[in-house]
Amino acid sequence: MRGGEVMKPGKSQKGSAQRHLNAGFVAGGLLMLLGYLVAQHFAVSAPHVVITEALEVMNNIKAQGEIGNGKVECKMEGRSDTCEVDGDVRTNGTALSVTLVPAAWSERREWMIRPYSRRFASLRKVAVTRLQDSAAAPPCTVTHGTPAVLFAVGGYAGNYWHDYADILVPLFVASRRFGGEVTFLISNIRFKPQWLVKYGAFLRGLSRYEHVDLDADEQVRCFPHVTVGLRLDKEFSIVPELVPGGPLSMADFTRFLRETYALPRGAAASPAREPGRRPRLMLIHRGHYRRILNEPEVARAAEAAGFEVAVAELRGDAGEAEQARAVNSFDAVLGLHGAGLTNAVFLPPGGVLIQVVPYGKMEHIARAEFAEPAADMGLRYLDYSVSAEESSLMETLGPEHPAVRDPDSVHRGGWGQVFELYLAKQNVRINVTRFAPTLQEALDHLRRQ
Numbered sequence: 001m002r003g004g005e006v007m008k009p010g011k012s013q014k015g016s017a018q019r020h021l022n023a024g025f026v027a028g029g030l031l032m033l034l035g036y037l038v039a040q041h042f043a044v045s046a047p048h049v050v051i052t053e054a055l056e057v058m059n060n061i062k063a064q065g066e067i068g069n070g071k072v073e074c075k076m077e078g079r080s081d082t083c084e085v086d087g088d089v090r091t092n093g094t095a096l097s098v099t100l101v102p103a104a105w106s107e108r109r110e111w112m113i114r115p116y117s118r119r120f121a122s123l124r125k126v127a128v129t130r131l132q133d134s135a136a137a138p139p140c141t142v143t144h145g146t147p148a149v150l151f152a153v154g155g156y157a158g159n160y161w162h163d164y165a166d167i168l169v170p171l172f173v174a175s176r177r178f179g180g181e182v183t184f185l186i187s188n189i190r191f192k193p194q195w196l197v198k199y200g201a202f203l204r205g206l207s208r209y210e211h212v213d214l215d216a217d218e219q220v221r222c223f224p225h226v227t228v229g230l231r232l233d234k235e236f237s238i239v240p241e242l243v244p245g246g247p248l249s250m251a252d253f254t255r256f257l258r259e260t261y262a263l264p265r266g267a268a269a270s271p272a273r274e275p276g277r278r279p280r281l282m283l284i285h286r287g288h289y290r291r292i293l294n295e296p297e298v299a300r301a302a303e304a305a306g307f308e309v310a311v312a313e314l315r316g317d318a319g320e321a322e323q324a325r326a327v328n329s330f331d332a333v334l335g336l337h338g339a340g341l342t343n344a345v346f347l348p349p350g351g352v353l354i355q356v357v358p359y360g361k362m363e364h365i366a367r368a369e370f371a372e373p374a375a376d377m378g379l380r381y382l383d384y385s386v387s388a389e390e391s392s393l394m395e396t397l398g399p400e401h402p403a404v405r406d407p408d409s410v411h412r413g414g415w416g417q418v419f420e421l422y423l424a425k426q427n428v429r430i431n432v433t434r435f436a437p438t439l440q441e442a443l444d445h446l447r448r449q
């Protein structure tokens with residue numbers, strides 16, 4: 001890929017606007033579906049079910065060598081099911097089981113946990129069991145002195161937004177507290193072998209130990225603590241108070257990315273620090289659908305407003321580090337609603353994310369995935385809602401079609417229709433006059449840095 005290729009200052013507007021750079025990702029419709037489900041979920045506040053099981057460690061009768069009964073704490077609430085298993089914990093990969101071996105007699109209990117942050121993802125479950133006593137315990141074949149975090153790379157992995165929202169951010173939340181002294185037990189690898197290659201550096205940033213391909217693991221591994229599953233507390237973000245072992249924020253997450261990928265820029269362009277340098281805007285190009293039809297015109301408008309612009313062509317084959325470095329050289333990311341906007345994680349704090357929202361009352365869905373996450377990253381979030389006149393639906397369906405005249409009727413018809421009409425079959429032609437104030441707002445924000 002030509003990810004390192006960026007425009008040079010002083011190029012003609014046309015030349016620079018048409019210069020493309022790759023910043024690979026895989027797009028997918030599931031992203032929008034989830035956004036939709038999230039939006040629905042918020043509308044009807046779901047009842048929370050909490051199952052907590054805690055056995056007190058028997059401090060008083062701790063004999064020599066005895067480690068107590070340990071405890072299993074499972075949380076089945078919000079979007080995720082997870083268990084914290086503490087004590088004499090043993091894993092069997094082929095059985096996909098995690099077993100707590102109590103020192104003294106305990107009531108046997110079992111929990112089935114899907115090791116993915118959205119419980120409705122279809123994946124093999126992990127059996128978490130608290131045995132009655134040590135008689136039935138499988139003997140350890142490998143003993144680890146460090147804790148483990150068990151998760152799967154199935155579900156919606158492979159969609160760039162879901163990679164971050166469902167796995168990478170929750171994994172950071174679950175394991176950062178261990179300072180690298182943690183082993184990752186990963187399920188479902190054989191279905192997504194490329195995933196570990198793409199995010200290898202990320203995983204190495206959180207764990208000093210080789211990960212275990214759990215489904216293929218024939219050992220009984222013993223750990224002092226195993227976290228089973230990942231929690232998703234907030235879409236593509238972090239709720240600091242809910243982070244085990246101390247508050248961490250989305251700003252800490254992006255700082256971790258900058259460390260991991262050695263990204264040079266920790267702050268957006270500042271006229272004070274770099275006089276004469278124009279803020280750089282990455283315009284994300286989508287190849288197949290949901291395209292900006294007048295992309296060169298939009299790029300020229302951004303150049304005219306004062307940005308240096310490069311169009312990023314998104315492909316799935318780019319290395320993550322290379323992509324991170326390319327994006328980090330920009331101050332703003334602009335694009336139509338889609339997984340490509342996830343690249344904002346690599347922008348320096350103080351930067352701007354501009355989301356173009358397709359026509360059809362899509363603001364709620366579009367914002368659920370990017371507005372608060374961007375703000376939590378320390379970015380300025382702006383969106384621009386496309387009017388009917390700027391939508392290709394005006395031409396393809398005509399002004400009298402219900403999708404153009406009455407978006408509410410499409411929403412009443414369900415997700416299938418919403419996706420089909422507004423996300424899969426719509427391209428936009430941005431009115432650059434109408435869009436100009438949004439570009440100006442982005443620029444004003446950057447100039448205040």
Ligand SMILES: *[C@@H]1O[C@H](CO)[C@@H](O)[C@H](O)[C@H]1NC(C)=O
Nearest residue numbers: 092093094095138218219220
């Ligand atoms: C793991 O569990 C499977 C299925 O219960 C069993 O056949 C196998 O012997 C166990 N592995 C070890 C090493 O105990």
Ligand SMILES: *[C@@H]1O[C@H](CO)[C@@H](O)[C@H](O)[C@H]1NC(C)=O
Nearest residue numbers: 389390430431432433434435
């Ligand atoms: C573009 O937007 C401007 C400002 O809102 C408006 O006056 C103009 O009519 C629009 N142009 C088109 C072609 O719709």
